[in-house]
Amino acid sequence: MPKQKGMCIAVFAKHGASHKQAIWRGVVDLLLRNGFHVLVADTVLNKARKANTKLDSEAFEFTDIQTIKRKAKAAVIIGGDGTFLGIARELADTQIPLLGINQGRLGFLTDIRLDDIDPTLIETIRGDHVLEGRRYLVGEVLRNGKSIGEHIALNDIVISRGIVGGMIDLRVEVDGKFMYDLRADGLILSTPTGSTAYALSADGPILHPSLAGIVIVPVAPHALTNRPIALPDNCTITITVTGGKQTGVHFDMQFNNRAKAGDQIRVKVSPNPIQLMHPARYDYFAMLRQKLHWSASLTDVAHRTRGLRDSGHAK
Incomplete structure (x- = not known):
């Protein structure tokens, strides 16, 4: 694999998620087009595909969690809250910021909708974000x-x-x-x-x-x-x-x-928090309104079209 100069980003998806390959491959391709060095966690592969030595791409590589801990500057997690929790625990001894793409149901921890990956994902990683520490x-x-x-x-x-x-x-x-x-x-x-x-x-x-x-x-x-x-x-x-x-x-x-x-x-x-990376438009109370179906006042009706590119937590 040729040496790459861009920021190193790790991509995680649900274990054995090869049948949904189009989603994580789309995320990887988007990151590559924007000049990032991409590592894909080999946990996305089932055992048969993991044993295939020809899986590495010329543009990105599959690798293990220890390599990701050494090299990655941020981690993108594709899945539901369960997938996010599992990866967060594995990376808890690092300071790697975690950013979630919601492929599950509620998605309290995964901020970015599938239909909003481009351009929100790139904007967020490049600095238009909010970092938040979460204790465990x-x-x-x-x-x-x-x-x-x-x-x-x-x-x-x-x-x-x-x-x-x-x-x-x-x-x-x-x-x-x-x-x-x-x-x-x-x-x-x-x-x-x-x-x-x-x-x-x-x-x-x-x-x-x-x-x-x-x-x-x-x-x-x-x-x-x-x-x-x-x-x-x-x-x-x-x-x-x-x-x-x-x-x-x-x-x-x-x-x-x-x-x-x-x-x-x-x-x-734990005295050491896990770092979550939210899109800049992230709004905790908007997230609660959306996920828990809280009612909004009539004055909010006129603003429902604002932020069409916001994450699912920003409306």
Whole structure:
């Protein structure tokens, strides 16, 4: 592959997304036409195509996550929020800004619509953007004082009952101080980013991403007085499993650990944020109006045609 001089951009798409190749190849071709050096994550390929040594193009190359971490100056993620969350976790130990193209449903994290890629994508990467830091959670499952699993989560860590049914019993402590005993279907520990995900469906509050906090939301608590609570982001939350069958600990609903009575789940907020790159027209409240179907006042009607090239979050 010939050496390229432009800024190095990594492109990610959903694993095994070859049947939707036209979309990510279109993004790659657009970046190449505008002088960027493009690396495509080899995770987009299924195993058969990944084994094909003739996949590299003269214009771009397929490569692994470690090479991307060393070389990329920005990452474009094509997919839904699930795809974005998975890639964000993989790049959490870097300062590579992440920019999402929405190929999913709601798309709280993926700003650019498929019909707005050109020219918004190029404008955004070239500097017409807003950078935003999003904190994530670090959760560790302890058994007899020893770690049996540790993962990170940009949205939430969820402790829930198993498939056999029945409630689970949890003891919640904050910085070593007892908060409450909980009997419920589960417990959600959410970042501000995740406050519009599972926590919202469990009647948790929406936290603006600029807030430094973590929300604890009970899921169907037996005592209706167990309500959601927002805590500072510098605390350590420890949940002890005191009862329940097949209790699960889920990280962004993509990594799972089993926990049994006596196990502890220790949760902290990472001090290092993940960098999100938004188009300059990004408007958090407009995003909420669109995704959550909030009503707008009559004075907004006359302005609905503004910003036709804006991202889906800018109207």
